[in-house]
Amino acid sequence: MTQRVKFYQTGTFTVGNRLLDADSRTVQATLDRSNSLTSGHRACQGCGEALGARYAMDTAMRAAGNKVVAVNATGCLEVFSTPYPESSWQIPWVHSLFGNAPAVATGVAAALRAKGRTDVRVLAQGGDGGTVDIGFGCLSGMFERNDDVLYLCYDNEAYMNTGVQRSGSTPATARTATTPAVGAHPGNTFGQGKNMPLIAMAHDIPYVATASVADLHDLEAKVTRAMEISGARYLHVHVPCPLGWGSNPCDTVKLARLAVESGLFPLFQAEHGAVTDVTPIRRKVPVEAYLRPQRRFAHLFRKPPDTESLAAIQAIADRNIRKFDLLGAGGG
Amino acid sequence: MLKQVEGSQAVAEAIALCRPEVICAYPITPQTHIVEGLSKLARTGELGNCQYINVESEFAAMSACIGASAAGARTYTATSSQGLLFMAEAVYNAAGLGLPIVMTVGNRAIGAPINIWNDHSDSMAMADAGWIQLHAESNQEAVDLHIQAFRLAEQLSVPVMVCEDGFILTHAYERVDVPDPDQVDRYLPAFEPVQMLDPEEPITMGAMVGPEAFMEVRYLAHHKQLQAIDVIPELSAEFETVFGRESGGLIKPYRTEGAETVVIALGSVIGSIKDVVDELRDDDVAIGAIKVVSFRPFPLAQLRDALADAERVVVVEKDLALGLGGIVASNVRMALRGLRTPVYTVIAGLGGRPITKQSLHRVFAQAGADEIDDPHFLDLDLAVVDRELARAREKRRSGPIAENILRDMGLVGGKLG
Numbered sequence A: 001m002t003q004r005v006k007f008y009q010t011g012t013f014t015v016g017n018r019l020l021d022a023d024s025r026t027v028q029a030t031l032d033r034s035n036s037l038t039s040g041h042r043a044c045q046g047c048g049e050a051l052g053a054r055y056a057m058d059t060a061m062r063a064a065g066n067k068v069v070a071v072n073a074t075g076c077l078e079v080f081s082t083p084y085p086e087s088s089w090q091i092p093w094v095h096s097l098f099g100n101a102p103a104v105a106t107g108v109a110a111a112l113r114a115k116g117r118t119d120v121r122v123l124a125q126g127g128d129g130g131t132v133d134i135g136f137g138c139l140s141g142m143f144e145r146n147d148d149v150l151y152l153c154y155d156n157e158a159y160m161n162t163g164v165q166r167s168g169s170t171p172a173t174a175r176t177a178t179t180p181a182v183g184a185h186p187g188n189t190f191g192q193g194k195n196m197p198l199i200a201m202a203h204d205i206p207y208v209a210t211a212s213v214a215d216l217h218d219l220e221a222k223v224t225r226a227m228e229i230s231g232a233r234y235l236h237v238h239v240p241c242p243l244g245w246g247s248n249p250c251d252t253v254k255l256a257r258l259a260v261e262s263g264l265f266p267l268f269q270a271e272h273g274a275v276t277d278v279t280p281i282r283r284k285v286p287v288e289a290y291l292r293p294q295r296r297f298a299h300l301f302r303k304p305p306d307t308e309s310l311a312a313i314q315a316i317a318d319r320n321i322r323k324f325d326l327l328g329a330g331g332g
Numbered sequence B: 001m002l003k004q005v006e007g008s009q010a011v012a013e014a015i016a017l018c019r020p021e022v023i024c025a026y027p028i029t030p031q032t033h034i035v036e037g038l039s040k041l042a043r044t045g046e047l048g049n050c051q052y053i054n055v056e057s058e059f060a061a062m063s064a065c066i067g068a069s070a071a072g073a074r075t076y077t078a079t080s081s082q083g084l085l086f087m088a089e090a091v092y093n094a095a096g097l098g099l100p101i102v103m104t105v106g107n108r109a110i111g112a113p114i115n116i117w118n119d120h121s122d123s124m125a126m127a128d129a130g131w132i133q134l135h136a137e138s139n140q141e142a143v144d145l146h147i148q149a150f151r152l153a154e155q156l157s158v159p160v161m162v163c164e165d166g167f168i169l170t171h172a173y174e175r176v177d178v179p180d181p182d183q184v185d186r187y188l189p190a191f192e193p194v195q196m197l198d199p200e201e202p203i204t205m206g207a208m209v210g211p212e213a214f215m216e217v218r219y220l221a222h223h224k225q226l227q228a229i230d231v232i233p234e235l236s237a238e239f240e241t242v243f244g245r246e247s248g249g250l251i252k253p254y255r256t257e258g259a260e261t262v263v264i265a266l267g268s269v270i271g272s273i274k275d276v277v278d279e280l281r282d283d284d285v286a287i288g289a290i291k292v293v294s295f296r297p298f299p300l301a302q303l304r305d306a307l308a309d310a311e312r313v314v315v316v317e318k319d320l321a322l323g324l325g326g327i328v329a330s331n332v333r334m335a336l337r338g339l340r341t342p343v344y345t346v347i348a349g350l351g352g353r354p355i356t357k358q359s360l361h362r363v364f365a366q367a368g369a370d371e372i373d374d375p376h377f378l379d380l381d382l383a384v385v386d387r388e389l390a391r392a393r394e395k396r397r398s399g400p401i402a403e404n405i406l407r408d409m410g411l412v413g414g415k416l417g
């Protein structure tokens, strides 16, 4: 029997495993989890990427009977997990280049098919830079061919590994090393954005979802769902980076949650190009609540505050809320 | 079986005989007919369970090869020119990871100006990427070298590039002996990787290596190339036992006994050079030639031995290190270091410029008399060059160089006015 759990019981929306029966607990909470990304790696304190990767990989391993091969793009996750001769990976893992993880994964999947190893599953993973920028062509090719690969993008909204430079996923106004908070329009410019999950959906691939380290149960559920499907699948995970965002390491999950609750990072699932499920916002917060604790947005809150930019960011959130019906006007 | 067949088709059939498990393909002239041939063989089931992947770029092609090879599959791709440069980062990476991928390079010039015809600029640009690089003289040798390449790659865990001249070989119909499957099976055992991505034995591949170990890692990659110096002749000898035909090896001298002048070249041009050598020998000129089959590893000691009695060396090469001169010639000078033997460089055939016997006769005569400029640019029209230089001196915006030259030569005058 599954309990109906209200995750806001602790008052903070924290997902309390102890409130659940054993079957409903996270893979991460089980003693027999694979511990694919084991301790001792060199991520910063409070690294959202390390957290997301650990949950995602162990869940995928559980779903695949512990038969997973992982391909990693260059980036923080790769660097902090494999300083030679040490490795945090307890699974077969290969790093080739920054921009080719999807194609390398295609090759691994092809080799397994050639050898008749239908039992082994292939995962590829990279940061936002490796995914939406330099690896974009390879990723689109992998989608178009519908190769049997689950691709995980850990989106911390900049090139963190090289010292926090702007990527195609960096939000407007954010300060990075290449979009400094100086001049008439400090921080990143307001561009058109690059919504990788929607671009993935435009390929009509079997499964696309967004997830966040704010809701690790949901992240695990989405990885599990993705692993039930074959073909090209894409999971875009929002992972705060204390170093790059100038946030408190203990606030990683809180910031991730504020991104979701403000509407800036909508959580949804889609199959074959159509949205099948949206996670409604439970308590809407203004974008300011999300932006203010991060030093990368500090210039918005100088005296006088940059109300114009704040309004523009709020408009982005509101547009998301309307587009994905995040307040559940359509029910829920 | 003897066949009258296009070079690319013969290579496709040779690859099929090697039982590849993954083939990644992207079109670029002049290699395209090879992957087209293989796609047909894959569709008709002649490649068994081989996975033929049409990718979106050469960078993806080599990357997918990396993944497939790392997962333990025998892996093949082919490219040329811009394609080889587009995949450059992955070319280095495949070698760094020690993955025994075999790739055909249908040699072609590199733009700008864009040019689809043959020279060796492409493979030369990747000469130091850590791949073994073998050059075919004929389509028969191209077939044979590919079969040897898989054996060599897998024995040493190093990728092998088989270079064949674009159009001159890839598109030429000639008689080729395509081997029997059982011969190839006898020569080429199933691929047994030294390490692979396997859930039963998880390993980390491609970890980050800092200054404390990087030198040693790179030295060992160099060491592997040096090992190949021994292995390449062994595999060539074994090839001859199984297939009854001599093919491959490091270098192949031609009529070098008593030769005062020795000409060195890579690839198909050695055919014309051998003809010229024959004609000159008929006239009692003491000249011979050496074909360099293995450009990487570069057979320093073997060349030095073979050139011991030469009074001069003429390197005919289809590439140009801008600001320096000949790439092959520089390598040959390394083989002859400490000796006084002059090494003349003849830059020839760039962008498909025909290398005629007549021009070779002329340049060998000049070299034989030690009256040759170095580097010498074979059949370069200096008058055209001088006029263009004069135009550029006269006027800063003197127009596009290639267009000016064509106009100057009267080749496009009518159209451009």
Ligand SMILES: Cc1ncc(C[n+]2csc(CCOP(=O)(O)OP(=O)(O)O)c2C)c(N)n1
Pocket (backbone or CB within 6 Å): A049, A074, A075, A076, A077, A098, A099, A126, A127, A128, A129, A130, A131, A154, A156, A157, A158, A159, A160, A161, A162, A167
């Ligand atoms: C071809 C190439 N260009 C640039 C780099 C330098 N580089 C390595 S990691 C990285 C940034 C990674 O950013 P992202 O993918 O977002 O991952 P993160 O480190 O933020 O997790 C860059 C620019 C590289 N390794 N290769």
Ligand code: SF4
Pocket (backbone or CB within 6 Å): A042, A043, A044, A045, A046, A047, A048, A049, A050, A076, A077, A080, A156, A160, A161, A240, A241, A242, A243, A244
């Ligand atoms: S810089 Fe950011 S992404 Fe990289 S390890 Fe530190 S917290 Fe994680």
Ligand SMILES: [Mg+2]
Pocket (backbone or CB within 6 Å): A127, A128, A129, A154, A155, A156, A157, A158, A159, A160, A167
């Ligand atoms: Mg990033």
